[in-house]
Amino acid sequence: AQxxxxxxxxxxxxxxASLELRCNYSYGATPYLFWYVQSPGQGLQxxxxxxxxxxxxxxxxxxxxxxxxxxxxxxLRKPSVHWSDAAEYFCAVGSSGGSYIPTFxxxxxxxxxx
Amino acid sequence: GxxxxxxxxxxxCKSGTSVKIECRSLDFQATTMFWYRQFPxxxxxxxxxxxxxxxxxxxQGVEKDKFLINHASLTLSTLTVTSAHPEDSSFYICSARETxxxxxxxxxxxxxxxxx
Numbered sequence: 317a318q319x320x321x322x323x324x325x326x327x328x329x330x331x332x333a334s335l336e337l338r339c340n341y342s343y344g345a346t347p348y349l350f351w352y353v354q355s356p357g358q359g360l361q362x363x364x365x366x367x368x369x370x371x372x373x374x375x376x377x378x379x380x381x382x383x384x385x386x387x388x389x390x391x392l393r394k395p396s397v398h399w400s401d402a403a404e405y406f407c408a409v410g411s412s413g414g415s416y417i418p419t420f421x422x423x424x425x426x427x428x429x430x
Numbered sequence: 431g432x433x434x435x436x437x438x439x440x441x442x443c444k445s446g447t448s449v450k451i452e453c454r455s456l457d458f459q460a461t462t463m464f465w466y467r468q469f470p471x472x473x474x475x476x477x478x479x480x481x482x483x484x485x486x487x488x489x490q491g492v493e494k495d496k497f498l499i500n501h502a503s504l505t506l507s508t509l510t511v512t513s514a515h516p517e518d519s520s521f522y523i524c525s526a527r528e529t530x531x532x533x534x535x536x537x538x539x540x541x542x543x544x545x546x
Contacts, residue, residue, distance in 0.1 A: 350534075352537075357540070357542065358539055358540060359434075359436070359523055359537040359538050359540045360474075360523065360537040362534070362536075362537075365534065406473065406474070417476065417479065418535065420474045422472065422473040423471075423472075425471075
């Protein structure tokens, strides 16, 4: 069964600082990997996704993530955080077969200090 | 881009009544839709997978008679919480997968259900 671990419940950074949110997955085959962001009381917005090819994926809002098969990781990064980035971030893994049903990590809450 | 609309965004109902939540794909056809429940400070828990024209597939531990799902058209799925109780209060989110595309699903904005 597929699973996702986001080891950090909360991350606090200062505005302008760099950010890295960790995500480790467990899946037997090549996974589909996603990062979503959720603002309070809102649904999920897709930041970026990895299916195949280049392991460094660029997303919206200046985010990027790197797929490292050897480490079973898909960490999300941003070089300079803005106050508006404060939100809940979810990593998800989907099966590479035809069914695709994503499994979500528990989320990491990003707090941005001015 | 693909838009999924969920309605209502917030609903308060009395204990014992039923509440219906709608999930619509606005600009694409969705053979499959997913219903999630999210507890405070928790991840999304998949409740069921809804397929157009057929019965929904419920995850283990989810009461089928409690959470009725209907997916009668390619653009609309509904979740009805029957005989709601305070413990059903939660944030419910739907997502929809475009017909023929299996690699991504688009999410609605969620519905905050409060049962008093």
